[in-house]
Amino acid sequence: MTSGTLPFEQWLASMASRIEHVLDEAMPDANDEPEHLHDAMRYAVLGGGKRVRAALVYAAGEASAHHQGTTLSSAQAKALDLAAASVELIHAYSLVHDDLPCMDNDDLRRGRPTVHRQFDEATAMLAGDALQPLAFELLARMPVAPALTVQSIDVLARAAGSQGMAGGQAIDCASVGLALSQSALQTMHGMKTGAMLQASVLMGGVVVGAGSATREGLEAYSDAIGLAFQVADDILDVTADTQTLGKTAGKDQALNKPTYVSLLGVDGARALLAQLCEAAHEALRPLGSAGQRLGEIADYIVGRPH
Ligand code: GRG
Numbered sequence: 001m002t003s004g005t006l007p008f009e010q011w012l013a014s015m016a017s018r019i020e021h022v023l024d025e026a027m028p029d030a031n032d033e034p035e036h037l038h039d040a041m042r043y044a045v046l047g048g049g050k051r052v053r054a055a056l057v058y059a060a061g062e063a064s065a066h067h068q069g070t071t072l073s074s075a076q077a078k079a080l081d082l083a084a085a086s087v088e089l090i091h092a093y094s095l096v097h098d099d100l101p102c103m104d105n106d107d108l109r110r111g112r113p114t115v116h117r118q119f120d121e122a123t124a125m126l127a128g129d130a131l132q133p134l135a136f137e138l139l140a141r142m143p144v145a146p147a148l149t150v151q152s153i154d155v156l157a158r159a160a161g162s163q164g165m166a167g168g169q170a171i172d173c174a175s176v177g178l179a180l181s182q183s184a185l186q187t188m189h190g191m192k193t194g195a196m197l198q199a200s201v202l203m204g205g206v207v208v209g210a211g212s213a214t215r216e217g218l219e220a221y222s223d224a225i226g227l228a229f230q231v232a233d234d235i236l237d238v239t240a241d242t243q244t245l246g247k248t249a250g251k252d253q254a255l256n257k258p259t260y261v262s263l264l265g266v267d268g269a270r271a272l273l274a275q276l277c278e279a280a281h282e283a284l285r286p287l288g289s290a291g292q293r294l295g296e297i298a299d300y301i302v303g304r305p306h
Contacts, residue, residue: 043118055084059297063291231260
């Protein structure tokens with residue numbers, strides 16, 4: 001996994017193919033009963049996605065080891081695989097449920113029919129339901145000290161739950177047509193999108209037993225990129241290269257959902273994004289060269305060249 005000299009795009013591609021393989025192995029076989037459900041779970045998870053959350057787990061794990069002057073043991077590398085797979089599973093479930101007719105009612109995801117379109121609504125709901133416990137099952141299998149496993153489960157459960165992603169989604173659903181203040185918008189997105197990105201970074205540190213100084217840096221970094229991701233998404237939503245995104249331009253605006261662009265305008269949102277990117281790099285400064293990949297991921301999220 002130590003691939004410090006690869007150019008960023010190649011490193012990201014290598015992490016994406018690594019996690020694809022880990023997920024493929026970890027998912028139930030499509031021939032196992034109930035076949036229809038397993039088929040839908042595999043369809044939801046495999047063969048798409050930028051795998052940013054997995055890359056954050058790997059980069060934070062490597063950065064933590066490097067900052068402590070060590071390299072990853074094979075047990076730690078295996079644990080990072082399982083942690084990265086667990087965040088991708090929770091993320092995939094959230095997309096399946098978010099696309100359902102009772103939520104965003106989307107027909108396309110990652111350039112293909114959404115799970116409820118490809119299968120049916122009940123199967124899509126159940127596929128999401130089954131992906132969630134699978135994520136925690138993978139964490140329970142990590143070959144690390146039990147205390148680190150428990151901490152990882154705690155971080156992921158909080159990020160996905162009612163005070164994280166699911167809660168943010170609930171606030172989002174309730175705010176259609178409302179004019180939210182910037183701080184209310186920030187709270188909603190911080191929970192809905194930011195929490196899982198933060199968890200990805202923190203879990204990378206937890207799994208390798210990062211010390212408190214490293215964790216503080218990771219936490220500040222994750223705050224900045226968690227928010228930056230959503231601001232960038234809102235900007236892309238209106239300036240849209242829909243081919244790359246595999247989604248409909250301006251969907252949130254069309255749904256009359258509040259966005260950073262509707263609140264601050266495109267230029268205001270871009271200025272906020274630049275500030276957040278700066279804050280992410282600032283947070284990494286104490287990690288020195290160990291933070292290089294995380295810095296590159298921040299640039300990637302905000303769309304800067306590297
Ligand atoms: C249904 C509980 C529940 C939560 C849904 C994540 C989420 C909460 C909704 C997704 C809606 C959305 C499109 C939000 C914008 C930001 C976002 C999370 C985009 C999708 O993440 P990417 O771009 O997706 O990392 P890939 O496909 O690359 O994995």
